[in-house]
Amino acid sequence: xxxxxxKIQDVFDEPGCDKNRSKEAKVRKKGCSKPLTPGAxxxxxxxxxxxxxxxxxxxxxxxxHAPLACEGNSWDNRGAASSGPSLWRTSFTTDxxxxxxxxxxxxxxxxxxxxxxxxxxxxxxxxVYSTCVTALIGDDIEAVCKRAAEKFGLPVVPVNAPGFVGxxxxxxxxxxxxxxxxxxxxxxxxxxxxxxxxxxxxxNLSGEFWLVKPxxxxxxxxxxxxxxxxxxxxxxxxxxxxxxxMMVCSTALINLARKMEERWDxxxxxxxxxxxxxxxxxxxxxxxxxxxxxxxxxxxxxxEALIAEEEAIAWQKLQAYRPRLExxxxxxxxxxxxxxxxxxxxxxxxxxxxxTSVKKSTVExxxxxKQILKDENHMFESxxxxxxxxxxxxxxxxxxxxxxxxxxxxxKAKMPWLDINQERHxxxxxxxxxxxxxxxxxxxxxxxIWSQVREPAPWERAANETMRAEAGAAAExxxxxxxxxxxxxxxxxxxxx
Amino acid sequence: MVRILSQTKSAAVNPLxxxxxxxxxxxxxxxxxxxxxxxxxxxxxxxxxxxxxxHFKETIPLQTTAMDEVATILGGADHLEEAILNxxxxxxxxxIGVCTTAxxxxxxxxxxxxxxxxxxxxxxxxxxxxxxLANTPDFDGAIEEGWAKAVTxxxxxxxxxxxxxxxxxxxxxxxxWNLTVADMxxxxxxxxxxxxxxxxxxxxxGALDGTVPDRWIPTTYGGTRIDDIRDLGTAVQCxxxxxxxxxxxxxLQKLTGxxxxxxxxxxxxxxxxxxxxxxxxxxxxxxxxxxxxxxxQLQDALLxxxxxxxxxxxxxxxxxxxLYQLATFFSGMGAEIAAAVTTTGISKILEKVxxxxxxxxxxxxLEGLAAGTDLLVTHSHGRQxxxxxxxxxxRVGFPIFDRLGSQHKPTILYEGTRDLIFEVANIFQAxxxxxxxxxxxxxxxxxxxxxxxxxxxxxx
Numbered sequence: 038x039x040x041x042x043x044k045i046q047d048v049f050d051e052p053g054c055d056k057n058r059s060k061e062a063k064v065r066k067k068g069c070s071k072p073l074t075p076g077a078x079x080x081x082x083x084x085x086x087x088x089x090x091x092x093x094x095x096x097x098x099x100x101x102h103a104p105l106a107c108e109g110n111s112w113d114n115r116g117a118a119s120s121g122p123s124l125w126r127t128s129f130t131t132d133x134x135x136x137x138x139x140x141x142x143x144x145x146x147x148x149x150x151x152x153x154x155x156x157x158x159x160x161x162x163x164x165v166y167s168t169c170v171t172a173l174i175g176d177d178i179e180a181v182c183k184r185a186a187e188k189f190g191l192p193v194v195p196v197n198a199p200g201f202v203g204x205x206x207x208x209x210x211x212x213x214x215x216x217x218x219x220x221x222x223x224x225x226x227x228x229x230x231x232x233x234x235x236x237x238x239x240x241n242l243s244g245e246f247w248l249v250k251p252x253x254x255x256x257x258x259x260x261x262x263x264x265x266x267x268x269x270x271x272x273x274x275x276x277x278x279x280x281x282x283m284m285v286c287s288t289a290l291i292n293l294a295r296k297m298e299e300r301w302d303x304x305x306x307x308x309x310x311x312x313x314x315x316x317x318x319x320x321x322x323x324x325x326x327x328x329x330x331x332x333x334x335x336x337x338x339x340x341e342a343l344i345a346e347e348e349a350i351a352w353q354k355l356q357a358y359r360p361r362l363e364x365x366x367x368x369x370x371x372x373x374x375x376x377x378x379x380x381x382x383x384x385x386x387x388x389x390x391x392x393t394s395v396k397k398s399t400v401e402x403x404x405x406x407k408q409i410l411k412d413e414n415h416m417f418e419s420x421x422x423x424x425x426x427x428x429x430x431x432x433x434x435x436x437x438x439x440x441x442x443x444x445x446x447x448x449k450a451k452m453p454w455l456d457i458n459q460e461r462h463x464x465x466x467x468x469x470x471x472x473x474x475x476x477x478x479x480x481x482x483x484x485x486i487w488s489q490v491r492e493p494a495p496w497e498r499a500a501n502e503t504m505r506a507e508a509g510a511a512a513e514x515x516x517x518x519x520x521x522x523x524x525x526x527x528x529x530x531x532x533x534x
Numbered sequence: 535m536v537r538i539l540s541q542t543k544s545a546a547v548n549p550l551x552x553x554x555x556x557x558x559x560x561x562x563x564x565x566x567x568x569x570x571x572x573x574x575x576x577x578x579x580x581x582x583x584x585x586x587x588x589h590f591k592e593t594i595p596l597q598t599t600a601m602d603e604v605a606t607i608l609g610g611a612d613h614l615e616e617a618i619l620n621x622x623x624x625x626x627x628x629x630i631g632v633c634t635t636a637x638x639x640x641x642x643x644x645x646x647x648x649x650x651x652x653x654x655x656x657x658x659x660x661x662x663x664x665x666x667l668a669n670t671p672d673f674d675g676a677i678e679e680g681w682a683k684a685v686t687x688x689x690x691x692x693x694x695x696x697x698x699x700x701x702x703x704x705x706x707x708x709x710x711w712n713l714t715v716a717d718m719x720x721x722x723x724x725x726x727x728x729x730x731x732x733x734x735x736x737x738x739x740g741a742l743d744g745t746v747p748d749r750w751i752p753t754t755y756g757g758t759r760i761d762d763i764r765d766l767g768t769a770v771q772c773x774x775x776x777x778x779x780x781x782x783x784x785x786l787q788k789l790t791g792x793x794x795x796x797x798x799x800x801x802x803x804x805x806x807x808x809x810x811x812x813x814x815x816x817x818x819x820x821x822x823x824x825x826x827x828x829x830x831q832l833q834d835a836l837l838x839x840x841x842x843x844x845x846x847x848x849x850x851x852x853x854x855x856x857l858y859q860l861a862t863f864f865s866g867m868g869a870e871i872a873a874a875v876t877t878t879g880i881s882k883i884l885e886k887v888x889x890x891x892x893x894x895x896x897x898x899x900l901e902g903l904a905a906g907t908d909l910l911v912t913h914s915h916g917r918q919x920x921x922x923x924x925x926x927x928x929r930v931g932f933p934i935f936d937r938l939g940s941q942h943k944p945t946i947l948y949e950g951t952r953d954l955i956f957e958v959a960n961i962f963q964a965x966x967x968x969x970x971x972x973x974x975x976x977x978x979x980x981x982x983x984x985x986x987x988x989x990x991x992x993x994x
Binding site for chain 2 (some may be wrong): 288
């Protein structure tokens with residue numbers, strides 16, 4: 038456990054993170070996750086976070102060393118897409134029984150499980166995840182993995198992020214460390230080129246990276262490894278030979294990006310693939326970094342030409358929505374980069390932003406939002422669900438864009454809602470993705486159900502008129518009271534990105 | 535006699551089970567004004583919560599004691615106390631249902647006395663809130679066991695003990711977890727149509743039936759009322775549905791003397807007839823016209839539907855009682871249970887399953903056994919196997935996250951059985967292949983069983 042503790046300290050002390058840098062040394066050691074309040078906590082554990090980051094690696098067998106719940110309650114639940122192998126969607130767990138725990142048979146069962154998977158599926162690698170119970174009973178998964186790797190002649194990667202060590206975010210970072218320690222740099226590619234890049238923190242949800250990859254293809258830029266979306270084990274193992282890295286989901290894998298820069302001299306930048314200007318900016322920065330690393334400077338010109346062409350098409354498509362969406366009010370409740378990256382494009386079609394969360398945004402993010410919105414009042418650090426519900430009930434917005442966890446706050450307030458976090462079913466990345474997002478907003482706001490669900494039953498209308506005065510007061514108290522349970526939940530409402 | 539094959543693999547492939555604490559929380563969700571509380575790390579709760587939300591498409595009240603590494607080593611009583619007090623002050627529930635997890639059970643504390651201490655020490659703050667404990671480690675059991683333990687815990691913790699004056703019309707009903715919201719609604723209607731007064735514990739039909747309340751409610755809304763649980767001892771008869779409900783029914787009998795009758799399943803004409811006869815006997819009322827009409831509809835559905843079932847091979851993976859419910863339904867329609875997979879080998883009901891073998895295992899086992907069958911019957915996670923095997927999937931049980939309305943599908947009593955027949959017959963009709971000359975050519979596949987190993991055409 039001591040090595041895990043050292044690892045956690047190391048991850049918390051992240052020089053690549055602006056937020057972390059602004060803290061005092063003592064505070065920094067405690068990391069970015071706030072202590073949880075029993076009875077008022079929400080969100081996933083470190084294991085959850087580690088699995089989120091690694092599981093989209095499509096050809097790897099992911100084996101969870103745990104009693105049933107850790108895997109049994111959570112498998113096949115995310116919408117990352119694969120262009121080939123589907124092994125990642127097959128769930129493997131040692132499903133420890135009481136007897137296994139009491140008799141200390143965990144390690145042996147794990148070893149056998151690895152053998153069974155190797156024999157039946159012959160994957161290029163097996164990732165083994167530790168969990169609370171197996172950490173508590175002292176199963177040494179690193180030793181088992183090492184022995185299995187020697188015996189079976191395939192990479193068996195220990196992912197040491199048991200749930201009780203911390204939050205989902207910490208798990209994200211520990212997963213990055215596992216890749217650094219055991220995967221990246223273990224295979225030397227024979228096809229290194231000057232236009233090779235890595236994309237970190239892109240999950241290929243609903244296949245959305247495939248909206249962007251053709252643009253890179255057109256420029257002759259090759260994605261050596263997209264981690265983890267639609268990744269193959271060998272891509273990641275040879276990712277250290279890329280020339281530049283784009284980091285998409287900043288908080289999740291910043292340690293990985295920084296350490297790859299230190300170890301293999303791969304420069305990185307933080308960017309976003311959401312929104313038109315940001316997609317352009319991302320392409321531009323990729324080209325610049327590649328040229329700096331020795332690619333031909335003519336890449337810059339080609340990139341600008343492509344950007345101009347694609348932007349023109351996208352803006353033209355968006356204009357079609359202006360008459361339908363002009364003046365509509367959007368409440369944006371998501372974290373980090375997404376806040377400002379979609380704001381600009383939404384405003385371009387005449388949508389008004391009545392609020393955007395800046396919970397996970399950096400100082401620069403906030404500056405950008407301020408410039409775009411021209412009014413600080415529209416920014417909120419984190420909005421309690423009670424306030425969200427009140428805002429929506431009073432029709433201060435026409436739609437809320439958020440993650441799945443706040444879905445029912447909107448829907449039970451009979452308010453249009455659009456999922457823009459991990460569980461969504463539509464791709465929003467790149468130029469076409471932004472057009473799709475606006476189209477979905479249009480469809481959601483103008484759905485004919487809203488006028489139906491909001492109308493009270495005819496026989497209630499008359500009664501309501503007289504009751505309203507007294508009921509209103511009571512309902513308000515109940516509402517306020519009701520939302521207290523979410524008081525601790527806001528942190529996680531913003532998803533992990 | 536059915537052979538029960540135990541699990542021999544070390545790696546479970548595509549789990550069939552959901553965890554035991556999830557099952558307990560599910561039962562607590564069927565009680566009015568309740569907040570289930572997982573005693574474990576936050577991930578235990580988060581995973582269960584997400585799965586519930588994916589299934590029900592509702593907000594689900596579920597909280598965590600947020601055990602971290604340090605609390606796990608030092609002991610979790612403080613976290614448990616803090617969580618209970620926080621829940622009380624934030625949401626003021628009528629019941630807090632504590633479900634333990636593998637993490638805290640591996641450490642192994644005396645949770646019952648922890649809770650007794652907390653309740654004694656904080657009796658003033660906790661006035662008006664019951665706290666009940668279900669010991670539900672993830673490394674044992676699945677939904678069935680968790681659900682039954684939670685119901686037993688509520689009876690033992692809340693129901694007033696001792697023989698009491700019986701109310702002639704009052705019936706206690708302890709339904710198994712595999713009944714849907716629609717099932718509970720129909721059950722209530724059926725019992726009421728005999729002039730009887732049912733208390734259903736738990737009753738998920740209030741809280742999880744997808745209504746839009748006019749305000750935000752932090753706990754469950756609807757479901758069995760705490761006062762009704764307290765007064766269960768005044769029922770004249772208890773009816774348990776599913777073998778796993780025997781333990782709670784026995785607990786009630788031991789505590790209050792209320793006798794119980796156990797129905798293994800309420801799907802299928804004969805079982806329902808028995809149930810209706812019992813209601814008739816208790817109430818002294820003959821079966822009402824509406825019930826008779828429903829029975830006639832089921833008769834007709836049996837006549838119309840049996841063509842589609844006869845000779846079909848069915849592969850089912852479900853927890854024991856649901857496996858029994860579905861296997862008897864299918865075999866009662868003339869189909870054959872070609873593969874049966876379940877979560878545990880210890881349930882007594884497995885001996886009654888109409889199949890040659892029952893494999894204790896996972897969906898990986900189902901996929902291995904189901905080749906050549908006509909229908910897969912399991913929860914939504916069976917979709918990958920169905921796709922790979924090219925066999926249609928009928929979604930049953932929990933979780934069903936890729937279809938809407940699973941809670942509103944009746945599966946028991948006359949109308950539930952009728953609807954199941956239609957659903958299955960429609961799946962078969964939708965996946966029917968048109969006849970082709972090649973498929974019917976009598977000279978095709980003339981090879982004798984002995985020739986099987988030397989196919990005439992080499993495959994490339």
